Amino acid sequence: MLASEDPLDFEALYRQHRDSIFQLALRLLRDRDRAMDATQETFSRAFEAKDGFRGDAKPSTWLFRIAYNACLARLAQENGHGGPAEGAEPEDASASRPEAVAEREDNRAAVRRALERLGEEDRRLLCLQMDEDLDYQDLAAVLGCSVEAVRMRVSRARRRLKEVLMPVMGQKR
């Protein structure tokens, strides 16, 4: 465990993980403002609950679990109240882009469109797995399931990912 992951050192935890939490929220919610709100909510909830943290999991995993649940709650709320449609593309941060990156952006857009064919559970798992600091044990703690279940879910999600991306990958070849 890192020194900065001392359960009592909340400020260090915030500094160390705020960007990762924001990136996860952005991948799940696909909206900068909502991702910022979810990040703020995550640390607010964590701060309120920090005295109850027993150290069963790494503090970072604990934070990710709070963030993941906060994002799922927002998604459920938004789906019921006309929020951004599932499958909506994330905001393009570069409205005016140099031609040199146009092709790469087009490829990314094609991939993102293909990813809309992924099931929601698979998509969320892949969003989590994008954070390379989370191993299967961490994922199990975040998702509240066993490591074996994570292994099966990752296998299914990645095979499904290959299926939906094959047409896009074929175009590139």
Next chain:
Amino acid sequence: MTNQCEWVRENLASFQDGEAGAAEESRIEAHLTDCAGCREEAQALEAAWTQYKEAHPLQPGPYELSATFEAGPLEPPIPLRPAALAWGTLALAGSLGMLVVFGVGLLRVEQRPLEAGSMLVHLRDPRSVELTLTTQRPSADMLVSMQGLR
């Protein structure tokens, strides 16, 4: 496709993630050496995962660009006449505007678009202002102090 192929394909993702046990790893490696079909499947899985990650580049977060104002040295407050306060405020606003324009211009010259970020301003004493504009690159960091604005 044999039963062995099915088992290997079920476990390819964890193998590629470095999450397979030692025994599983050896078994999968041995199978991939002999089975062209599973080797191709492994390459396709890896390529898809790479594509996925490339389609989701890290976005600039709200914490990478920050500007803070801190009050200058604590001195006994000097009462300001209304006219002096107005000129001081005007000078402060103009200076800050130039700093922001300069900062944006510098980032554009460097072909790095300035992302919207959160800005927290604490202005306790307008006579002394310290502005820090921080970007991801140390070379573009600026620290500007202005004192004596009245």
